[in-house]
Amino acid sequence: SHMLARVMDVPYHQMTWTCAGINHLAWFTELRRGGEDLYPLLFERSRDPEVWETDPIRFDIMHHFGRFVTESSGHFSEYVPFYRKRPDLIDKYCREGYLGATGFYADGWPQWRKRKDQQRRDIIAGKAELQLERSWEYASFIIEAMETNKPFVIHGTVPNDGLITNLPADGVVEVACLVDRRGIRPTRFGYLEPQLAAICDWNMRMYDLAAEACIQRSRKLAAQALMLDPLTAACCCPAEIKQMTEELFEAEKDFLPGF
Known part of the structure; x- marks a missing residue:
């Protein structure tokens, strides 16, 4: 929301917004300044090539589905079948770092982990100070509100x-929640625009099947869950996905007892 305010050059305190969906697939369904709908302004600004380049996949999905998604361009591209299924599409839509670089997390995590481990060792040894600046991670705000x-x-x-x-009523969603001494109380959103709900629902069905695979210790259900993953299905046929599933189970067998 802060980024959108900057893109539109709207003071953040003047902007109100509504957001709902599921984890990694939540959508800004409303952006307003008083009685003004800010979406026309966001569409206009996003057509500026310099603005577009700051978040190409999120702006592209907005132009096709009508709403801006919360997840970063790179991570969002992994939840939909559109942007990573061919090399030419990766070149067209994906950028470096969090904007969609192939292998960004796989390549980055080992070094990030080493740096963080060293930072912790330095703090324990008294070689570095513990930084206490508050971030936008929710934990401290939740604790403060409840206490x-x-x-x-x-x-x-x-x-x-x-x-x-x-x-799905038995699924898990992402909505606004009020936090105070009484705990975390979700608020009712209502009806999500159908094109946005369809993307969420597709992923939710796959998650349910994957969870059932874990409960039943079923390789068959695990493979079927992967067959329903939007990006996997865009890249591979069912036989290829089944083979890949078996290869994954073999590679990770020490961590998957019972399968």
Whole structure:
């Protein structure tokens, strides 16, 4: 939301917004300044090539599906079948780092982990100071709200139970939640625009099947879950996905007892 305010050159305190969906696939369904709908301005600004380059996949999906998604361009591209299925599409839409670089996390995590481990060792040894600047991670805000009864709104992942009426009632969704001394209380969103709900629902069905595969210790269900993964299905046929699943189970067999 802060990034969108900067793109539109709107003071953040003047902007209100509504957001809902599922984890990694939540959507800004409203962007307003008073009575003004800010989406026309966002569409206009996004057509500027310099602005587009800051988040090409998120702006592209907005132009086709009508709403801006919360997840970064790179990570979002892994949840949909559109942007990573051919080398030419990766070249066209993906950029370095968090904007979609292939292998970014796989290549980066080992070095990130080493740096963090060294930072912790230096702090313990007294060679570095523990930095206490507050980040936008929710944990400290949740604790403060519950301990001091100072209300705070987060967008949390919670059981649906009718919060988003056109997503599975037994699924897990992401909606605005009020936090205070009484705990975390989700707010009802209602009906999510059908094109956005369809993307969420597709992933939710796959998650359910993957969870069932874990509960039943079923390789067959695990393979079927992967067959329903939007990006995997865009790149591979069912036979290839089944073979890949077996290869993954073989590679990770020490960590998957019972399968």
